[in-house]
Amino acid sequence: MARMLMKGNYAAVYGAAMAGCTAYYGYPITPASEVAESAAALFPKLGRTFVQAESEVAAINMVYGAAGSGQRVMTGSSGPGISLKMEGISYCAGAALPCVIIDIMRGGPGLGNIGPEQSDYNQVVKGGGHGNYRCIVLAPASCQEMCDYTMLAFELADKHRIPVFVLTDGVIGQMMESVVIPEPVKELPDKSDYAVFGTPLNKNLVNSIYIDHDELEHWNNELLKKYQNIEKKEVRCEEYRMEDAEIALIGYGSVSRVLRTVVDDAREKGHKIGLFRPITLFPFPKNEIAVLPERGIKRVLTVELSTGQLVDDVNLALAGAIKSDLYFRLGGNVPSADEITEKISELYGEVM
Amino acid sequence: MRKTVLRKPKGFNDVYKHKPGAEKDRTHYCPGCGHGILHKLIAEAMEDLDIVDKTILISPVGCSVFAYYYFDAGHFQAAHGRAPAIATATSRANPDKVVISYQGDGDLAAIGGNNIIQAANRGENIAVFFVNNAIYGMTGGQMAPTTLEGQVTTTTPYGRNVDTDGYPMKMCEVISQLTAPTYVERVSLHDAPHIRKTRNAVRKALLNAKERKGFQFVEVLSTCPSGWKMDPVKSMEWVKEKMLGMYPLGVYRDKGEEAKVITRPVPILEPGTVWEKLGISAEADVDFPRGDVPDEYRKMSIRVAGFGGQGIMVTGQALASVALEYGYNVSWLPSYGPEMRGGTANCSVNIQDGTIGAAEAVKPTMLLAMNRPSLEKFEKTIVAGGTLIYNSTLIDIEPERTDIKVFAVPITGIADELGNTRVQSLVNVGAYAAITGMFNVDHVIELLPKLFKGKSQTIIDLNAKAVKAGFDYVKENF
Numbered sequence A: 001m002a003r004m005l006m007k008g009n010y011a012a013v014y015g016a017a018m019a020g021c022t023a024y025y026g027y028p029i030t031p032a033s034e035v036a037e038s039a040a041a042l043f044p045k046l047g048r049t050f051v052q053a054e055s056e057v058a059a060i061n062m063v064y065g066a067a068g069s070g071q072r073v074m075t076g077s078s079g080p081g082i083s084l085k086m087e088g089i090s091y092c093a094g095a096a097l098p099c100v101i102i103d104i105m106r107g108g109p110g111l112g113n114i115g116p117e118q119s120d121y122n123q124v125v126k127g128g129g130h131g132n133y134r135c136i137v138l139a140p141a142s143c144q145e146m147c148d149y150t151m152l153a154f155e156l157a158d159k160h161r162i163p164v165f166v167l168t169d170g171v172i173g174q175m176m177e178s179v180v181i182p183e184p185v186k187e188l189p190d191k192s193d194y195a196v197f198g199t200p201l202n203k204n205l206v207n208s209i210y211i212d213h214d215e216l217e218h219w220n221n222e223l224l225k226k227y228q229n230i231e232k233k234e235v236r237c238e239e240y241r242m243e244d245a246e247i248a249l250i251g252y253g254s255v256s257r258v259l260r261t262v263v264d265d266a267r268e269k270g271h272k273i274g275l276f277r278p279i280t281l282f283p284f285p286k287n288e289i290a291v292l293p294e295r296g297i298k299r300v301l302t303v304e305l306s307t308g309q310l311v312d313d314v315n316l317a318l319a320g321a322i323k324s325d326l327y328f329r330l331g332g333n334v335p336s337a338d339e340i341t342e343k344i345s346e347l348y349g350e351v352m
Numbered sequence B: 001m002r003k004t005v006l007r008k009p010k011g012f013n014d015v016y017k018h019k020p021g022a023e024k025d026r027t028h029y030c031p032g033c034g035h036g037i038l039h040k041l042i043a044e045a046m047e048d049l050d051i052v053d054k055t056i057l058i059s060p061v062g063c064s065v066f067a068y069y070y071f072d073a074g075h076f077q078a079a080h081g082r083a084p085a086i087a088t089a090t091s092r093a094n095p096d097k098v099v100i101s102y103q104g105d106g107d108l109a110a111i112g113g114n115n116i117i118q119a120a121n122r123g124e125n126i127a128v129f130f131v132n133n134a135i136y137g138m139t140g141g142q143m144a145p146t147t148l149e150g151q152v153t154t155t156t157p158y159g160r161n162v163d164t165d166g167y168p169m170k171m172c173e174v175i176s177q178l179t180a181p182t183y184v185e186r187v188s189l190h191d192a193p194h195i196r197k198t199r200n201a202v203r204k205a206l207l208n209a210k211e212r213k214g215f216q217f218v219e220v221l222s223t224c225p226s227g228w229k230m231d232p233v234k235s236m237e238w239v240k241e242k243m244l245g246m247y248p249l250g251v252y253r254d255k256g257e258e259a260k261v262i263t264r265p266v267p268i269l270e271p272g273t274v275w276e277k278l279g280i281s282a283e284a285d286v287d288f289p290r291g292d293v294p295d296e297y298r299k300m301s302i303r304v305a306g307f308g309g310q311g312i313m314v315t316g317q318a319l320a321s322v323a324l325e326y327g328y329n330v331s332w333l334p335s336y337g338p339e340m341r342g343g344t345a346n347c348s349v350n351i352q353d354g355t356i357g358a359a360e361a362v363k364p365t366m367l368l369a370m371n372r373p374s375l376e377k378f379e380k381t382i383v384a385g386g387t388l389i390y391n392s393t394l395i396d397i398e399p400e401r402t403d404i405k406v407f408a409v410p411i412t413g414i415a416d417e418l419g420n421t422r423v424q425s426l427v428n429v430g431a432y433a434a435i436t437g438m439f440n441v442d443h444v445i446e447l448l449p450k451l452f453k454g455k456s457q458t459i460i461d462l463n464a465k466a467v468k469a470g471f472d473y474v475k476e477n478f
């Protein structure tokens, strides 16, 4: 049966397998280890490559090699490993190589702990490595989405020749849900215009060096155009009970699920509260948030497992039009629905 | 009379089209630099071994960062030190190609030290050409791991002091400690006879690579007149006088005829066989028919808690797995982390129609408490009107709440009577089925082979008894 109960970490790898990913390079880290483990279990059965690299630095450079060889390739990790991958991600961006990186966020900074946090937001969404680059960032909030968005990540990566992150936290990585496995993709895009095959007719070069200043400026402008195009075309977000809402709760990943419960509780009491959930963090749904005031939203409350990384983007979009608040928990603590409801009454007692 | 025609070997491009500027017919290397000589030896070997059209070259960071200008091959330009990692993936993607990792000593022995050792240890099908010029050429003459004792560089202005800067690193010696490498040799470019020997080593490495005989490592002692601030002739003498003593030439490993051909599968897509290979059936999911479930049990948020080792996680997963077969949406969330490795463990299970919100059962509609600390910790969290099942074998206190339904079930006792404490999880599932009416015992038993995939029939039978026993106990006592 195509319906299976599995962890989010597994679901991502099933999605990758269905997307035609033929190589996995990674290094274990809690709470992302099952990503590597499931690839180690599934890929050899499919005649595909799995290598446990010596480090995340090596893993992402292997990804560079595989992507440059025309493969759909992926790696996965958590905060400390993602920090190490930044070198290679910058090179992948510079060489316009498509690849997929799963980040199952944990507590930081430093070794932090293995509980869920969302504190990689800035390093993942804003670039993170050196240079002017962006990655597309998808933020699944369920195991089914871990599968579906990982598949989508490969599509977007190839479509735009860009590294794509699947960014979520330990809750989604570690939880199990029913996942309906999609049909495998039948055909992969032709990459012979840039991938290196080592054949007589193919002497391509995968490279991020532009020694000439004008050429590098030109290349950066080309990248910028690509990012602007992505901002136009690839924004994804989801709304829940927003039709007549006056307060919008904003959150992504596991937090958005708690917020859903908060909305249901509040609606039962007759309060006009809705949920706005960004699904792509880059491109950020800034236009969709900017129009919230026009749509009757009077206040927004951003809830995140970081000290105000998401809310920065929310505030940029709102440009001060309405009151914007922030509530966060850290260190592996996830706020309960009641806790958030209490915060809402505290902030907006007069509205409620 | 034979005529020698001097021409560029076919391993080189005719025109260096990637090279910026007007001089597209000459290299960017300084006069007297060893890189140029080694490039020529590699290009000649590519032609003679007929691998021009199957070579993929990884250019490093260092003076040879632009190696891709020159060779008629497929090319990657690598991050500093990472060429072996990129070569690994390139070679795995194209197992029939000749993959060359060309690296300097800062690149290979310093920043990429671990990358080269690990690629060597995996026995990757790659040929590594390691240019040891005892200095960082590209960045203007800083100390390399291979810099000699006392050698003045821009970062060892008083000479390399081994007490503070460490000793020159001998990479052939290091690599030849590993089991996998096939061929490891150190050669030198300081005079014509040695260049001839280098030529042979390059050919041997590339021939082995062509025949897919694993990891090839050729260290080449090389001149850097600019970095050393000497003229080319003096540089040649310096290699002979200073470097040879520290870096003895010779073969450090040659598996010869015993070298195995390393076959790595070409990664395949074959979408048509993917489901089958992963054991996913294409048949539609058929739900079990649901029984009469009282309203209060139609949207379940369950906390299962107890000692690690009491089957807490399995209980939760089993509840979710069975509910899934009735077409419910389910979620299972473990308390993961240090807590898991000793002491208490708990998990949250949601079973309902419609989208599941918060995954953690902060306010459970049901608590399944397997030990006393769990009862004490979570009893107060149960929603009013909710349900408590507790393991009366191990819990010797009475629950305090009066606004909930309470089922005292001797879970451990029932399992022990069946002869195996480990079947507690399925006793739980049986009790749950009896209380909620959500599962039919026969359906649960039908699912056991799937839940215990790979386990023996004995274990499956025992768990079937456990489900029944849990179910019967509740039916008989409440």
Ligand SMILES: Cc1ncc(C[n+]2csc(CCOP(=O)(O)OP(=O)(O)O)c2C)c(N)n1
Binding pocket: B061, B062, B063, B064, B080, B103, B104, B105, B106, B107, B108, B131, B133, B135, B136, B137, B138, B139, B144
């Ligand atoms: C991460 C990183 N650190 C430092 C540098 C700067 N850098 C460029 S080349 C080089 C040294 C290369 O020396 P070596 O590998 O010995 O090669 P050579 O130039 O002597 O051939 C350094 C440190 C870099 N490009 N990237």
